[in-house]
Amino acid sequence: MRNRLIQQVERYVADYTNSDGNSEQEEKIQRKLQLFSKRQAEIVKVEAKGKINSIHNKELGKDVFYDVHYKFLIKQGTHLYMEEEVESRYALFQKNYLGQDIEISKLGEENKEILEEEVLDNVEERSNYQYDRLRAVQYAEKWWNSYNPVYKKFDVDCTNYISQCLHAGNAPMRGYPNRSKGWWMRNNNWSYSWTVANSLRWYIPSSKVGLRGKEVNSPEELKLGDVICYDFQGDGRYDHTTIVTAKDAKGMPLVNAHTTNSRMRYWNYEDSTAYTDNIKYKFFTIVDDR
Template sequence: MKFKHKFIILVLIVIYVFNILPFSISFAEEFYEDKETLNFLNNESSLSEEMKKEFKDLLENLFSQRNDAIVSGDCDLLKGFYDLNIKVSLWAYESEAKKTQYLINWSEKQAVKFRDLKSIVRIRKVAEKEPGLYGVICDVATDFNYYYIDSPDIINHFRLGTNHYLNLKKENDKYIITKEWYTDPFADSLDIKNIKSEEISKYILEHQPPEFIPNERQLKAIEYAHTYCGISEDDNFIFKYNSKYKNHNPDGGDCANFASQILHEGGGFKKNQLWNYSGKEGTKAWLNAQGFKNYMVGSGRASYIAKGTYQQTYKAAFNMKPGDFVAYEKKGRITHISTVTGFDSKGYPLVTCHNTDRLLVPYDLGWSNDNIRFHLIHVHY
């Protein structure tokens, strides 16, 4: 076979493979496939419950300091947990400082202030990797409480869930973070550039929540999303998904799978040959973010409200209703799906989704880079 023909066949194979993969690449894939993390999960002996309690208290203090840094805007509060002379520890600190600054920038754009943040920590495993060096894997649910600057008495609330792997080194009477990886809800967007914040803030502040009464199918979709998002406000249900479905985060992402569940289990949309899930496996339209968006719009079960950058679409977003969904495009492909399940006190759309787990989070938070395109999709219930 001639080289040209071989090359064409190879290109076709690559195109085929990338279009049938039932997931979108995300930081979750890197987290679960990190060799050190997997070796730690599989091979290291876990410490006693007493030691787990010690590290739980330590980490709750760590996340409390991080939360205070966001509220106060003072990143120096974080420095005590790092050794800035160690490169990886310095990088971990700088990463947290950048995320803190991003949240401050976002709040200014949004015309809100964070009142307080509170984190719930669940220790999954603690093990001594070498004398004085400990590995910890934990789940963290963080509640964010905020208010708009023109109505400080009205408190809005959302919750984020993250999975963390940390190396902690004991130095004298305290522990220092030498490494940290986690499923980061802001990994895809840490910049707010060239955005007319004053114009956006003014527009948002002019709004009030709409008078919206969901129909029965929309109501059930909302209830399903809030129950199985992984960080339900029922504290006995934190970090749990619906066991009927495989958690596809280790495969690269579970966002489309969860959005499909919301529409089927909650919204009553029937499965078919193209959009289907059975035996812990699903079709591309069910599991793949790009495939899900294309199927929903192409089948007539949904239609476009708007598409474009944040500045091009933020006004149209106020037309979204609970049960609709947002598809996030990066580098020409849809990489994430989240479902609108409520409004805040200004009628700003709030979304619920998997990887990372979000409950009633402002739809653009974590998606502020100028290369992100928003697809605002209305679902026909």
């Protein structure tokens, strides 16, 4: 079974190299290649490694939850950088044959792994601060593909991760214990704005003290440590949040994210299977008390 999974991961690498995979993988590859073509960039090298997280025995086979960690060496003019992404997948083996292999994000909730939750406690509350962009980015880089055990973790972890990055940058929590007010995680509880993408999207520009931000018109205006919010369907409800951790050769943001764990991914997510032509973005630069 492990050898079959290894062969599957090797096939993913070959698919990216030859652009000749299964329908699911082919769509993802084509999106990424089209995005790089628009940016006058190219994928120089692809690596992928698989890691089995858990195996569950069933009457007729085994459920396997595993990750595929991609590394893309990107060349844009004379500029080289490494983009990384971790795709969480589910595989069903029946009599040692691979019967199904799919991204976990496309499964029903009843089939997903239950993530162990941790507790964040005794956080001092304050309102004034100076945002440390370097520390926020350092945190984003340290935990982009893992989970800080001090905090709770979630199946859909994107906004929780961004909130942690902002807090690492010295943004103060406030509002405990009212879940609908402020921005906080404490005593095995948390505000909606800490964990829900749509709530954080509205909280940042409306907050008057503590963590707050100003909307800007274009991604070029963002600085390291700033935030992008994504409404994939264009229906007014925002689904995803990322943090700017670098800029490419043309000064466009590269972002880190959780759920599909990503590092230095191009900001617009055109290579994502969640992307639609109706997508809307909000660009927020974080402001402080200086």
